Amino acid sequence: LVRTCHDCSDGGVAAAVAEMAFAGGHGATLDLRALPGASAVQRDDALAFAEAPGRFVIAVAPKDARAVEALFVGLPFAAVGAVRADDRLLVHGLDGETVISTRLHSVEHAFRGHLN
Numbered sequence: 015l016v017r018t019c020h021d022c023s024d025g026g027v028a029a030a031v032a033e034m035a036f037a038g039g040h041g042a043t044l045d046l047r048a049l050p051g052a053s054a055v056q057r058d059d060a061l062a063f064a065e066a067p068g069r070f071v072i073a074v075a076p077k078d079a080r081a082v083e084a085l086f087v088g089l090p091f092a093a094v095g096a097v098r099a100d101d102r103l104l105v106h107g108l109d110g111e112t113v114i115s116t117r118l119h120s121v122e123h124a125f126r127g128h129l130n
Contacts, residue, residue, distance in 0.1 A: 015078045015085075022069040028062035028114065030071045031095060032103055036122040038073075041098030045106045046113075050090035058107035062114075073097060 035042040105114035
């Protein structure tokens with residue numbers, strides 16, 4: 015059921031989603047409000063980039079979403095985003111506003127160490 019999975023131990027959930035997006039060649043949308051524990055955090059950056067080795071982001075086909083959700087009943091699990099058909103990475107913050115909007119090639123370029 016799981017198409018891809020990435021841990022959030024290096025750069026948090028935003029970094030994990032970004033790496034998954036450019037590795038797969040598809041954009042992604044992430045809604046920080048949907049993350050388990052989001053209501054206890056006051057800042058978008060703290061929530062987006064908090065490193066948590068026990069947290070994972072998985073991608074599943076929409077047709078498999080209910081089956082996957084059933085596997086995680088009783089655990090801190092939530093649908094927090096979606097794969098996009100374009101090359102954009104969008105992150106919506108705690109107030110619902112877009113806090114990150116960029117193209118995947120920019121993210122990958124920075125990730126590979128080319129900050130110029």
